[in-house]
Amino acid sequence: MSAPLIELQEIEKHFGPVIALAGVSLSVMAGECHCLLGDNGAGKSTFIKTMSGVHKPSYGRILVDGKEVTFNDPRDAMAAGVATVYQDLAMIPLMSVTRNFWMGREPERRIGPIKVFDHKKAGAITVEEMAKMGIHLRSADQAVGTLSGGERQTVAISRAVYFGARVLILDEPTSALGVRQTANVLSTIDAVRKKGIGVVFITHNVRHALAVGDRFTVINHGKTLGTAKRGEINAEQLQDLMAGGRELVELESSLGGTV
Numbered sequence: 001m002s003a004p005l006i007e008l009q010e011i012e013k014h015f016g017p018v019i020a021l022a023g024v025s026l027s028v029m030a031g032e033c034h035c036l037l038g039d040n041g042a043g044k045s046t047f048i049k050t051m052s053g054v055h056k057p058s059y060g061r062i063l064v065d066g067k068e069v070t071f072n073d074p075r076d077a078m079a080a081g082v083a084t085v086y087q088d089l090a091m092i093p094l095m096s097v098t099r100n101f102w103m104g105r106e107p108e109r110r111i112g113p114i115k116v117f118d119h120k121k122a123g124a125i126t127v128e129e130m131a132k133m134g135i136h137l138r139s140a141d142q143a144v145g146t147l148s149g150g151e152r153q154t155v156a157i158s159r160a161v162y163f164g165a166r167v168l169i170l171d172e173p174t175s176a177l178g179v180r181q182t183a184n185v186l187s188t189i190d191a192v193r194k195k196g197i198g199v200v201f202i203t204h205n206v207r208h209a210l211a212v213g214d215r216f217t218v219i220n221h222g223k224t225l226g227t228a229k230r231g232e233i234n235a236e237q238l239q240d241l242m243a244g245g246r247e248l249v250e251l252e253s254s255l256g257g258t259v
């Protein structure tokens with residue numbers, strides 16, 4: 001079997017006296033959606049920032065294609081094909097879909113000695129890439145701010161894919177969305193996985209995770225509680241692990257039902 005695209009082993013991250021991560025491990029295979037679940041403060045954001053080169057781990061190893069690497073900054077992670085779509089999406093609402101898609105990487109066209117943004121080419125590619133993810137734009141000139149939340153997620157995802165992501169990290173992409181838009185984003189994740197890209201899907205929502213996940217890693221208080229494959233764990237067990245197990249059982253009995 002080939003090596004994982006990326007593997008993080010026993011990552012620890014200390015911020016002065018605060019231990020945000022105390023031993024988290026996770027690997028991502030090509031074409032797999034690996035869900036990372038954990039309650040508030042569990043360490044999810046700190047972990048993906050380590051994976052994307054924003055934080056350097058205090059201890060632990062990062063391997064890309066089986067070889068140990070050091071990410072000194074996010075550019076190193078991007079060069080290794082690790083792309084992160086953060087919750088705020090880093091988009092400018094008043095700018096067009098095309099401009100947002102190409103931000104910082106504009107294709108140029110020459111008119112005599114002058115280089116200009118090749119708007120036509122950029123727009124056509126944007127529409128085509130979005131269509132591959134199941135979103136059929138009326139116009140790539142419309143402002144990103146006029147798209148739905150799910151469509152905006154898809155712009156960010158298709159942009160990362162187009163620019164060569166091998167591992168795509170999605171930080172809570174469905175947390176602010178309604179049912180239909182969530183379904184759109186989940187099917188986008190499925191389309192990305194089918195291209196052979198490895199997806200790390202961070203979520204609080206057990207049902208969203210179970211809908212697309214191939215493997216599930218639960219972290220609690222900065223530690224991995226375990227990793228399970230699809231079919232090995234159900235919603236109740238995942239929910240229970242996320243809440244740290246015992247705490248949830250106690251809460252359920254005091255509320256007299258299922259949380």
Ligand SMILES: Nc1ncnc2c1ncn2[C@@H]1O[C@H](COP(=O)(O)OP(=O)(O)OP(=O)(O)O)[C@@H](O)[C@H]1O
Nearest residue numbers: 015018019020038039040041042043044045046047
């Ligand atoms: N820069 C920092 N300095 C000090 N402590 C930090 C820093 N970043 C994170 N922490 C601490 O690390 C712990 C984990 O935080 P993190 O943001 O990774 O959790 P999370 O799982 O993403 O939570 P949420 O679901 O609320 O986004 C928290 O206790 C947090 O206060």
Ligand SMILES: [Mg+2]
Nearest residue numbers: 041044045046
């Ligand atoms: Mg977070």
